[in-house]
Amino acid sequence: MAQQKVRRSGLTMPIVTPRFVDQAWRRGCDFVTLDLEDSVPQNRKDYARTLVKESIPKVTRAGTEAFVRINHEHLQADTAAAVWPGLSRIKYPKTETADEVRALDALITRYERERGIPSGTIEIDPGIETAVGVTNVYDIAAASPRIKEFGATNGGYDMSRDLGVEMFVPYDQFVYLRGEANLAARALGLGVRAAPFIANTTGSVSDGNRALRLAEAARACGLRVGGGGLNPAVVESHNIGYTPSGADVRDAHWVLEQFERLQATDAPWLEVEGRVIDRYEAERARGTLQWAESCAARNREKAEAVAKVRAQLEQQQAQQ
């Protein structure tokens, strides 16, 4: 697997609401998804498309990646409107077949060429939100090299509606759906988007504490792809929750020290303080340290970009 990009936190926002898009750079997200789909009313879809090109730099100037979520039923028009320099990814909701992914790939390839974007820059993120999508999940994930991360988390509104199951229940009704998508991602060596099951019976999407608990549980499972936020209150929780803590880093160093000791023996594993030390633990520890470094580098990159934007704004104000 190629080095995984740091995408811990992301907000989805209606592209037609200027106060969200203009302020996106202040949110501290690793990525922002500019939405053309569910949050844009039908009578504003044409107008929404005209905003993408100018909105992308508003997001990326803070070091935040810009994604666009298109409408499944407006593939052509939305893709034509979305593929501009600076875009990182198109989210394709309700993907049901590999052919749909290939059609999107061909469109992106065409616009990348026409608009001077290096070929293959823009990723595809197929959303599995229907029963048909689940039955074709492996073929969808394998349909394009533009797919770098894949998975299904906890159903979501569309999936719940399509399957006819309730969303906010105290038990895990998406074991199979999540398992299928997760296994396909792993078999193809893609970044795994998944989440451990934690019951949410409230339906809240703006609870920062709950978001932190979820992100920390995901991190404890070795999962690194976050985002999916609707409310700015969850961004910092996701950034922190998906980043290895100081204790994680110290523990990883300790494991590697113990592993050095093991290497000097013939034993396949060591038991130290009730823990098993072997090559699997060592591999995991090395992965934690590498991820901690990637997160730190991403934080620096974003902080520098935000400082630059602030300096520009101050200069503009001084001139006025």
Add this chain to the structure above:
Amino acid sequence: MNNNLQRSWLIVPASSADAVAKAAKSGADVVVLDLVELVRDAQKPAAREQCRAAMDAVRACGAQVFAQIDPQHHEADLRASVWPGLDGIVVSRAESPARIMAIDKVLTALETERGMPAGAIGMVLALETARGNQDAYEVASASRRVRALTLGRADLVMDLRPEPSGEIHQMPYLMERLVIIARALNVTPLGAWWRAPDRGLLATAENTLQAAKRGRAVGFKGALCLRADQVEPLNKIYA
């Protein structure tokens, strides 16, 4: 001892005569002589040389003997382990139908060469990788020698870790999937439903008992383990 029972499968490094001798007396239905996970690379040649003697030591105590082989080095591992008296092999990290067919072919040649009944050596496939699980049906259909499927150390190989609920992430799905595929192919699903804090096939005797109870409920018919004190609970629950 009823020689057909396969409730408990104790894995030991083929390179350690001590471990083999202990395993032989552990009461395990099957002792698996490992040439892969528990043997350091530098010791592999020595482990292969000791394989035949280890097999005899186990058989003398009445247990069945399997050898766990590395599909990356299947020729050398099979030449070292396939002798009269061997009951079968465990293929670790099984994930390629072509490789399973290649292993089948080598087994057939060795059976002829070493005067063993044709088709005597059975195969257990350890589906430990994502690819192996994704393609499980095709992989398990690749040879008529396949008798059983297990997830082996999938939690470690795939780095699956505990969720807040105590379940190992992704394992409930993988277990149910394995049981369905095994039953569809009329082979035996092996495993136990390990939960946090247990790791790999390592657990206390009590936790092994609980894992075996849950495993039996989900359809497993016996399980692999790494410690002699896990044998008794497995024999009790998978009886």
